[in-house]
Amino acid sequence: MKQSFYFTLTLLIAVLFAACDHDDTPDGPSIEDRFGPFELRDSLQVSAESVDFSEGESIFFTAEFNINLDWRIEITGTESGAFQRIDGFGTELNEDNSRWAGRTTALPFFKQETCQVVFTLPGRDDYTDTLFVEVLGSRNYPGTLFADFEEPASNHIELGNFEFELNLPQTGRTEDITAAEGDFYYSMRGTDDVVPNFFVGLINISSTITGETYIQFPTTVPSQLYFNFFVLHDNSPHTIMVIQFAYDTNDNGQFDDGIDETFAVEGDFPLAHTGWRHFSHPMSATGISQEKLEKIVAIRVLLISDNNAQPTPPLEVGFGIDYMIFTQGAPLQL
Amino acid sequence: MKNFRYILFFALLTLFGGLPFGSYAQDGSALPTEKPKEERPAVRFNGLGRTILQDTQIDGDALAGDTVTSRRLTDGEFLLDLEINAQPNEKTEVGSILRLRNEFGGFFGAGMSVEVRELWARGIIADALEYHVGDMDVAMTPYTFYFFDEEGSVNLPEAFRAQREVIYYEQFYHEGNTRRVQGAKLDFGLGFTKILREADFNAFISRVRGTDFLITPTRFTSGGQASFTTRKLYSDWNTKADFGFNLVHTFDDLMSGDANRGIRNTVGTFNWNVQIFKDEDYALNFLGETGMSRVIDKEDSTFFDRDDVFLDVGLKFLWKKPNVSVTASFVDVGPDYFSMAAQSRRIDLRNERALYDRIGNEAARRPLSMFDITRDRALYTFELSDVLMPYDPRFSNTMPYGLATPNRRGFRFTAEQGADQDLVNARIDAAAMTEIRGQGTEELKDFLLLRGSANLNVNKLIDWDSRQRITLGYQYESTQRGGLPVEQIDLVSNLLEVGVETELFDGFDILLGMKFLDARGNEFIPTIDQFNEVRDFPTRFEADDREQLYAAGFRYRFKEGVYLTIQYHGLNSRVQRPEIDNFNLNQVFVIYNMMF
Numbered sequence: 065m066k067q068s069f070y071f072t073l074t075l076l077i078a079v080l081f082a083a084c085d086h087d088d089t090p091d092g093p094s095i096e097d098r099f100g101p102f103e104l105r106d107s108l109q110v111s112a113e114s115v116d117f118s119e120g121e122s123i124f125f126t127a128e129f130n131i132n133l134d135w136r137i138e139i140t141g142t143e144s145g146a147f148q149r150i151d152g153f154g155t156e157l158n159e160d161n162s163r164w165a166g167r168t169t170a171l172p173f174f175k176q177e178t179c180q181v182v183f184t185l186p187g188r189d190d191y192t193d194t195l196f197v198e199v200l201g202s203r204n205y206p207g208t209l210f211a212d213f214e215e216p217a218s219n220h221i222e223l224g225n226f227e228f229e230l231n232l233p234q235t236g237r238t239e240d241i242t243a244a245e246g247d248f249y250y251s252m253r254g255t256d257d258v259v260p261n262f263f264v265g266l267i268n269i270s271s272t273i274t275g276e277t278y279i280q281f282p283t284t285v286p287s288q289l290y291f292n293f294f295v296l297h298d299n300s301p302h303t304i305m306v307i308q309f310a311y312d313t314n315d316n317g318q319f320d321d322g323i324d325e326t327f328a329v330e331g332d333f334p335l336a337h338t339g340w341r342h343f344s345h346p347m348s349a350t351g352i353s354q355e356k357l358e359k360i361v362a363i364r365v366l367l368i369s370d371n372n373a374q375p376t377p378p379l380e381v382g383f384g385i386d387y388m389i390f391t392q393g394a395p396l397q398l
Numbered sequence: 399m400k401n402f403r404y405i406l407f408f409a410l411l412t413l414f415g416g417l418p419f420g421s422y423a424q425d426g427s428a429l430p431t432e433k434p435k436e437e438r439p440a441v442r443f444n445g446l447g448r449t450i451l452q453d454t455q456i457d458g459d460a461l462a463g464d465t466v467t468s469r470r471l472t473d474g475e476f477l478l479d480l481e482i483n484a485q486p487n488e489k490t491e492v493g494s495i496l497r498l499r500n501e502f503g504g505f506f507g508a509g510m511s512v513e514v515r516e517l518w519a520r521g522i523i524a525d526a527l528e529y530h531v532g533d534m535d536v537a538m539t540p541y542t543f544y545f546f547d548e549e550g551s552v553n554l555p556e557a558f559r560a561q562r563e564v565i566y567y568e569q570f571y572h573e574g575n576t577r578r579v580q581g582a583k584l585d586f587g588l589g590f591t592k593i594l595r596e597a598d599f600n601a602f603i604s605r606v607r608g609t610d611f612l613i614t615p616t617r618f619t620s621g622g623q624a625s626f627t628t629r630k631l632y633s634d635w636n637t638k639a640d641f642g643f644n645l646v647h648t649f650d651d652l653m654s655g656d657a658n659r660g661i662r663n664t665v666g667t668f669n670w671n672v673q674i675f676k677d678e679d680y681a682l683n684f685l686g687e688t689g690m691s692r693v694i695d696k697e698d699s700t701f702f703d704r705d706d707v708f709l710d711v712g713l714k715f716l717w718k719k720p721n722v723s724v725t726a727s728f729v730d731v732g733p734d735y736f737s738m739a740a741q742s743r744r745i746d747l748r749n750e751r752a753l754y755d756r757i758g759n760e761a762a763r764r765p766l767s768m769f770d771i772t773r774d775r776a777l778y779t780f781e782l783s784d785v786l787m788p789y790d791p792r793f794s795n796t797m798p799y800g801l802a803t804p805n806r807r808g809f810r811f812t813a814e815q816g817a818d819q820d821l822v823n824a825r826i827d828a829a830a831m832t833e834i835r836g837q838g839t840e841e842l843k844d845f846l847l848l849r850g851s852a853n854l855n856v857n858k859l860i861d862w863d864s865r866q867r868i869t870l871g872y873q874y875e876s877t878q879r880g881g882l883p884v885e886q887i888d889l890v891s892n893l894l895e896v897g898v899e900t901e902l903f904d905g906f907d908i909l910l911g912m913k914f915l916d917a918r919g920n921e922f923i924p925t926i927d928q929f930n931e932v933r934d935f936p937t938r939f940e941a942d943d944r945e946q947l948y949a950a951g952f953r954y955r956f957k958e959g960v961y962l963t964i965q966y967h968g969l970n971s972r973v974q975r976p977e978i979d980n981f982n983l984n985q986v987f988v989i990y991n992m993m994f
Contacts, residue, residue, distance in 0.1 A: 086732040088835045092932030095838035
């Protein structure tokens, strides 16, 4: 009995010691490094005062402080209004976490212009720093550009104002408002008040605008080919945009309305936004086949008025379109 | 530690249990009703009918200038749960609950639903082996598979219980801290003639999550217990022992869908309750549980592999004549102890609440309040979580994950006196804990938790037959941490509950209830990345909060399980946060509940 008691006691003590042995290295980041008093060690600096993104150059920012913080860099084009934000967390900005290669967070794209760089610490209103960077050339985005309207279209764009409903002074290539890319974009405005059939007007953009009879896509696999375009809108109601891709059914190398087969994304594009917005969809969303993709002879852009919701008399509708570009494998990365 | 000795021991013992001793079926709920055949109908119908109508209003400084939030919401439901039990033979029983539900305001089928709420079958094989398939409630030990109670209440006044009953019923929170799962379980027992009196073995497997056929694999939880009871080991003291081996294993089936990431969480424990001494007046027990957990997270060739141990050991003293029991325990739960089925909380703060989850023009999230805890079933869950779920330290900071809360070491104390129908019955719980591993610092948090509850059956004092009852509950919780000024923590919360239940005439009760919360100080609430891993402390939590929740109304009890109650509840919340200001919530509701 006595031996059993000592055996049990020894076993119990062994279990106690075994069960109380744990790794006691503190969990998580240091509280002191996270919430201690803020101290700036190195103020904001930029790796180069000017940069040519069109040559593949990039810049980065440096700064250092004593505690781990959320930080934010906001770059704004003084001419274009283009905006890029870089967020991070840590004790320093360096070439790994603050590099800028000319991309934009919100359209439009940056131009050749001076950019203001503002460095802030979200949650701390007591610190901000500013500097300026000169952009000598804007970024080249990979993909097959179809149209950016920077040059006069000549006979490559055909305007369809069949019902005389387009507001012609406000329809066409323009630079009235800052373009999403470059200086020009294409504006379409009108009112469906002559023949109330939803249709207002259209443009047919021939593939010859690229210098080829058919668009030379980076790939003809529909699911891997993305069509990207930027749309300007003022969030006014009732505007619907339709984009159709025309397949050269009769092999004559030009778009024949009513003969050539067209493909469009189901559901079209009801517009409800303000400013420029990036749209993108794989060509497979149009239902087109790989074979037919090889002979796209034109892209047609239609302005539609949502008459089901329009008041009487109907309101003017419209939009601007810019930078129609095809990319491979993924949507265009701004 | 990585050699799972417990599992091996468990396996050997299970084999040992399979030796040819005399076997018998365990009595219990899993058995078909043991009535004479001629008294037992082949098909029985039971069920629940419930009607809830509620009108909720919100106002306060938080809504100043708010043009978005609706100031008044009216909703409710009508439902009928029809429980059907069929017993095609003496050894088999099948059961189901069919639910017909219509939302308040739903017409011509809109808002109406018909669903199967519960479906199961059970029976006995060869008069020895019980089985149960389908929906089932499972509970094991507090460190293995256990659904610990929600926070925010000590001794809930009767006025708040009607709404809590709804939550409990909807989320399948039953006696014994069980958790609702879907699967199968087996149970059988053995009788012995020497040293051991009996042994009970059970095992279950359940599917706790389905696959999406892409990145989420099917998840299973399995487990089992081998429980033993001895005969008297030392007759002079009536010494005997209950002990058991417990194993829970949660795993993802990576063969389901295209998922390449999954977890394995294994918990093995040994629990015991040794009755050292017992006579007509006193009893002394030595009880506890110890074990270990291991969690593996596998993604392709990347592994997260961590294990830890726990110990819970204590003494319980029972003084029978005044019906007093006192328990004192030492607890040590490792920082990496991870037991998914024991640490998953009932309240999931990530859920969107049914009433005013966001308010104001900026749609700021309203902080958790006692109003939500007492009634919002959308806040509650019975799902298992593979990460330590977020919690609100104002309501529970010492043990937010129940007894199995990781990273705690200290002492627990419990004293109870009296039974529910005595003139006075009371209970005191205390816990003095400290962290084992610091969070963001070497400094450790110290926790002190005091909970007291008392019920005073006034009718016993004045010798009335009608129920006259006063209930009290109080919780004090303190969290302290020293160190550098930026590391220091000082959070104190007080929760007081007062309830009055008075039966004016037969079956007609007046119900009054009050809950007060006062929480002041600061804390750092970690963001848990996976399992028990602290990723960050996103912001300092600061509280200077006071909440009062009042309830008044009446209840008419037609018979046991059938009642109608109409009440008014009002919350005053003085919670000043950067994103939100004070607000008040007022609710009038009607609940008609009928068990049949």
